[in-house]
Amino acid sequence: MTAEPSSVASLLDDPDPEARRQGAQRISEVEGALAVSLLALALADVDWRVRKEGAAVAASVVPRDKVLAGLFDAMSDRDKVGLRNAAVEALVLIGTDSVVVAVRALAELDADGRKLAAEVLAGVPHVDGTRALVRALGDLDVNVRAAAAEALGASATAGEGARTLAVAALTDALVNGEPLGRLAALHSLTRLDAVLPWEIVAPLTRDPLLRRHAIVAAARTRDPSAIVALTAAIGDSSLAVSHEALVAVVECLAAEETFDALVREIRAPFRADVDAVLRVRSLTRSPGEPRVRGAALAMVGLLSDRDDVPELVRGLGDKDVSERAELGLRWFGPAVLPHLLGEGATSSVSVRAATLSLVRMLAPRRDSPASDLVLATVREALGDESVQVRVAAISALAALGSSLDLATITPHVTSPDARVSASAAAALTTLASRYPSEARAITASLTFDDPAAAVVACLLRGATAGHGDPTGSAAADQSFLRAALDHDDVRVRRAAVDALAAIGGPLMAASVALALADEERDVVLAAIRALGIMRQAEPLLAVLDGEEAPAVVAAALRALAELLAGADDPVARALIQERLQRETDPLVRHALMHALNPQRSGAKSP
Numbered sequence: 001m002t003a004e005p006s007s008v009a010s011l012l013d014d015p016d017p018e019a020r021r022q023g024a025q026r027i028s029e030v031e032g033a034l035a036v037s038l039l040a041l042a043l044a045d046v047d048w049r050v051r052k053e054g055a056a057v058a059a060s061v062v063p064r065d066k067v068l069a070g071l072f073d074a075m076s077d078r079d080k081v082g083l084r085n086a087a088v089e090a091l092v093l094i095g096t097d098s099v100v101v102a103v104r105a106l107a108e109l110d111a112d113g114r115k116l117a118a119e120v121l122a123g124v125p126h127v128d129g130t131r132a133l134v135r136a137l138g139d140l141d142v143n144v145r146a147a148a149a150e151a152l153g154a155s156a157t158a159g160e161g162a163r164t165l166a167v168a169a170l171t172d173a174l175v176n177g178e179p180l181g182r183l184a185a186l187h188s189l190t191r192l193d194a195v196l197p198w199e200i201v202a203p204l205t206r207d208p209l210l211r212r213h214a215i216v217a218a219a220r221t222r223d224p225s226a227i228v229a230l231t232a233a234i235g236d237s238s239l240a241v242s243h244e245a246l247v248a249v250v251e252c253l254a255a256e257e258t259f260d261a262l263v264r265e266i267r268a269p270f271r272a273d274v275d276a277v278l279r280v281r282s283l284t285r286s287p288g289e290p291r292v293r294g295a296a297l298a299m300v301g302l303l304s305d306r307d308d309v310p311e312l313v314r315g316l317g318d319k320d321v322s323e324r325a326e327l328g329l330r331w332f333g334p335a336v337l338p339h340l341l342g343e344g345a346t347s348s349v350s351v352r353a354a355t356l357s358l359v360r361m362l363a364p365r366r367d368s369p370a371s372d373l374v375l376a377t378v379r380e381a382l383g384d385e386s387v388q389v390r391v392a393a394i395s396a397l398a399a400l401g402s403s404l405d406l407a408t409i410t411p412h413v414t415s416p417d418a419r420v421s422a423s424a425a426a427a428l429t430t431l432a433s434r435y436p437s438e439a440r441a442i443t444a445s446l447t448f449d450d451p452a453a454a455v456v457a458c459l460l461r462g463a464t465a466g467h468g469d470p471t472g473s474a475a476a477d478q479s480f481l482r483a484a485l486d487h488d489d490v491r492v493r494r495a496a497v498d499a500l501a502a503i504g505g506p507l508m509a510a511s512v513a514l515a516l517a518d519e520e521r522d523v524v525l526a527a528i529r530a531l532g533i534m535r536q537a538e539p540l541l542a543v544l545d546g547e548e549a550p551a552v553v554a555a556a557l558r559a560l561a562e563l564l565a566g567a568d569d570p571v572a573r574a575l576i577q578e579r580l581q582r583e584t585d586p587l588v589r590h591a592l593m594h595a596l597n598p599q600r601s602g603a604k605s606p
Contacts, residue, residue, distance in 0.1 A: 003029035017047040024053035028060040043086040051086040058090035092123035111141040122151035125158035134169040153188030198223035219248030235276035250295040294324030301328030341377040359396035398427035403435040432463035451489035462499025501530035513539040532559030537572035557591040
């Protein structure tokens with residue numbers, strides 16, 4: 001739709017700012033050079049809303065070359081600040097075509113105009129603009145130099161080449177520039193995620209003007225000396241510097257592979273800095289910025305003081321800081337476990353579960369004095385009314401439990417809650433592998449007629465296979481498990497499948513393949529997973545013949561893909577390729593191709 005230039009001009013001349021704003025909206029409807037003149041009127045309006053509307057439509061006004069020339073002239077106008085600022089906004093909205101105009105302005109205009117040109121290049125990152133901004137770091141005007149340094153912080157958007165160019169120039173400005181330019185350069189280097197050598201950053205941390213930004217830069221160096229300096233800055237008189245240093249230290253330690261060596265170096269000085277310790281403890285209770293509170297919770301872990309445990313446990317219940325609270329408890333070490341579990345016992349369900357989950361990471365040696373107390377607390381949690389807590393306790397016993405816990409966990413293997421039964425089965429298998437003789441003794445006392453006992457017997461027989469068999473009952477185990485495949489209870493049949501897979505071998509695989517005909521879907525799916533583990537492609541491919549249940553077909557195809565994912569199996573590969581040649585279903589063909597070559601799973605079927 002086109003508009004009469006006279007009607008738009010009339011609106012732009014109206015004394016009512018709202019009418020002029022509406023006129024600015026219609027400039028793009030005007031054809032030819034008159035549109036450029038009308039745009040100039042809108043950008044020079046006394047009302048900021050009209051100027052903003054003019055800047056917004058500039059990108060749709062033609063001819064573009066005339067628009068850009070007019071915007072350059074607008075930036076050159078020293079007397080109209082509003083017009084200049086509107087021209088900058090318009091150029092940024094126009095985009096890449098504006099780069100040539102801004103580069104020219106950066107070279108030709110007065111100091112204020114050159115600053116505005118830098119703003120345009122910051123808003124429209126481009127490698128040509130980056131080169132111009134690098135040259136502007138040597139401008140005669142200090143404010144232009146600072147504006148150029150600030151604008152270079154957006155260079156990464158223009159590509160890696162532009163970013164590399166900007167980082168090199170800004171690093172040089174850090175070393176050789178004046179305070180204002182160095183501050184802008186440091187800020188931009190932070191935005192560019194530049195990793196600076198510690199020898200460059202170290203002097204900056206002692207400059208009051210640069211100290212805060214230098215602290216952030218120091219964190220990225222990952223230099224041990226930088227981390228020591230950051231730790232010392234936690235007690236800084238400036239809260240802003242202190243908070244940045246605290247967050248930086250924790251981030252460095254959390255990502256550092258040489259954590260133990262670094263902790264040995266910073267723990268004693270940190271503990272000795274009374275102001276720093278008081279501040280960090282205060283921040284653990286602060287409802288302020290989560291990243292600062294979270295860092296404080298992690299840092300108190302280095303103090304290894306039981307008085308900090310209540311606050312750490314409370315932190316586990318706060319989703320904004322729970323990850324850092326967990327980190328602090330891990331840094332505290334195994335000695336925290338008795339206090340952690342004691343504090344967690346009276347907390348919310350999620351916190352009780354979280355404290356028990358930490359046992360796996362913090363578990364003391366099984367012969368340590370703390371072990372008995374921790375075990376007693378974990379065993380008590382098996383009676384908790386919350387499924388979440390019981391599951392966490394079972395997993396903890398898998399890590400820390402003794403041979404006595406084989407009997408402790410056994411009743412939970414047949415829990416009606418699938419989460420509890422699955423966790424208990426996994427824990428029982430782990431403990432049986434650790435204590436095979438004791439597991440064997442329990443197996444001998446279990447009867448086949450009791451379904452719950454039969455499930456446990458299957459799990460224990462599978463877990464102790466290959467751990468030495470002083471009773472010579474391997475054949476009896478296999479006979480028991482094959483018989484269990486015909487048990488009336490679906491739980492027993494499924495457990496038998498899992499145990500046969502754990503034992504492995506061609507005879508066991510043949511027995512598992514028979515379970516593919518089971519009337520219960522759970523048993524069939526368990527058999528498919530087991531055959532994948534046992535690397536039996538042929539029976540998995542046979543599942544595809546006449547099977548209509550999508551879940552079963554999908555499980556078979558997934559097992560085939562996983563079978564080849566771990567290590568190439570020539571026999572399996574040949575079988576899958578042969579099946580692919582006669583398969584007609586496009587979805588199955590695609591899945592088979594994915595199994596053969598996961599990297600090309602998006603390729604079309606031949």
